[in-house]
Amino acid sequence: MIKHYLLFALVVLSGSASVAQMPAGNTKDIKNLRAPAYPLITHDPYFSLWSTTTELNASPTKHWTGTDQSIIGILNVDGKQYRFMGQQEKKMETILPAADEKNYEFSYTESAPAGNWMQAAFDDAGWKTGQAPFGDNATMAKTRWTSKDLWVRRTFTPTKKVLTDLFLKIQNDDNTEVYLNGELIYSHKGWTNKYIYPAIKKEIADKIKPGKNVLAIHVANTAGGQWLDAGLVAEVKDSQSGLIKIARQKSVALTATQTKYEFECGAINLNLRFTSPLLMEDLELLSRPVTYVTAQVQSLDGKSHEVEFILSTSTDLATNTPWQEVKAEHYNSSGLSILKAGTTEQPVLKKKGDDLRIDWGYLYVATADGPAVSQSVSENVDFTKSASGSAKTGKRLKLNTRIS
Missing domain, CATH: 2.70.98 (Beta-galactosidase; Chain A, domain 5)
Structure with missing residues (x-):
C-alpha cells in the first residue's frame, strides 16, 4: 500500500x-x-x-x-x-466584461423611454452616462441609483465571432428584463445576490453582428436594495x-x-x-x-x-x-x-x-x-x-x- x-x-x-x-x-x-x-x-x-x-x-x-x-x-x-x-467547472471567455472585470459605462435614464428603447437603432443621445455597477450602496456602487426604475443601454462591437454557447452574466436587484439587439434574452422577478449565467438562445446569439450591438436592460426596485451589473460570456469547451x-x-x-x-x-x-x-x-x-x-x-x-x-x-x-x-x-x-x-x-x-x-x-x-x-x-x-x-x-x- x-x-x-x-x-x-x-x-x-x-x-x-x-x-x-x-x-x-x-x-x-x-x-x-x-x-x-x-x-x-x-x-x-x-x-x-x-x-x-x-x-x-x-x-x-x-x-x-x-x-x-x-x-x-x-x-x-x-x-x-x-x-x-x-x-x-465551466470555463467562460469574456465577450463583454462586467464591472468585476473591467470598468465600463451604461447610457441610462430613470424616466420611461420610447417603446423602441431596446433596439440598436434607438437614439440615446439625450440619456445620461454612468459607470457600472449601479445601486443604492454608496460604498460599492459606482453610480448611485435610488429611484424606482432604471433603463440602461450598452453598445459594443465584438472582436470575433462567438462560435460556442453564449451566456448573460448578470447581478440584479430587483425585477429585470434584458434585451440583446432588441430581443428579450432574460426576465426575472426578484433579485440575485451574486452573478448568474442564464443561457442565451442560439438563434438570438447568432444575430450578433460585426458592427454595433446593444445590450439593453430595464430594472425596477420593488422591495428595497438596488443593484445592476451585466456582461456577456461564452463557454470554452473542454476537449478532454x-x-x-x-x-x-x-x-x-x-x-x-x-x-x-x-x-x-x-x-x-x-x-x-x-x-x-x-x-x-x-x-x-x-x-x-x-x-x-x-x-x-x-x-x-x-x-x-x-x-x-x-x-x-x-x-x-x-x-x-x-x-x-x-x-x-x-x-x-x-x-x-x-x-x-x-x-x-x-x-x-x-x-x-x-x-x-x-x-x-x-x-x-x-x-x-x-x-x-x-x-x-x-x-x-x-x-x-x-x-x-x-x-x-x-x-x-x-x-x-x-x-x-
Missing part, C-alpha cells in the same frame, strides 16, 4: 504551517449517513469547503455560501484517468473531459475531525481522508487553518500498476469572485514543495455583508518534496497533462500537484 499526504492551508496575510501529532482517542466513523453536505476543509467562515453531494465526484466542491471553489482529483492508473473528486472516467465511490464516513472516502479506480483501490484537527483542548491547533489530505492506493488484482495522484486546486479558494486577479507561485521550503496563491489587490477587511468570501491572505498547497512530486501553476482547461511554471498572474489559475 502506498500512502501520500497533502496539506491545505489558508493563512491570513502571512504565516507558516507545521504538522502536528494528533492525540490518540476513540473515534467512531459514521457510515451509511447521507448528510446534507460533507466537510472537506472546514476551519472558519473564511476557509470552509464542502461536498454538497454524497458522491465526492458528483458536483464541484463549494464554499459554504454555495459558490464553487473547485478542487478536482484524478487518479491516473496505467494511463487511464479516473476522477474521484469534484467536477470541472470525455476522456476521463468516473471513479466508483464505495463508501463515505464521518468523524468529528475527518471525512473518509473509498473509491475503485480500475484495478486500484483509493482511500482518501480529509483531516481538520479542530481539537478544543488545544487552542493553538484549533486556530491553525490547516487541513491534511491523505491518499492511500492498493492494487485490487495483486499486480503492479503505474499510479499517479493528481490534485488541481483553483485559486478561486483565495478570491471573493472568480474574476479577481491572483498571483500564484511555487517554491520549496524545509523539505516541502509548496504552491501559494492570493489576490494581487489584497483588500484587507474592505468588504462586509452576506455571501462574501475572503479575498485577502494566501492559500497554500504543500506536500513532502521528492523526485515523485511535481507542482505547477497553470491556466489551462486541461490540467491533467504535465505542465511547468513556477509563477503566474491571472484569473482562475490552477495549482496542480502530481504525485507518482
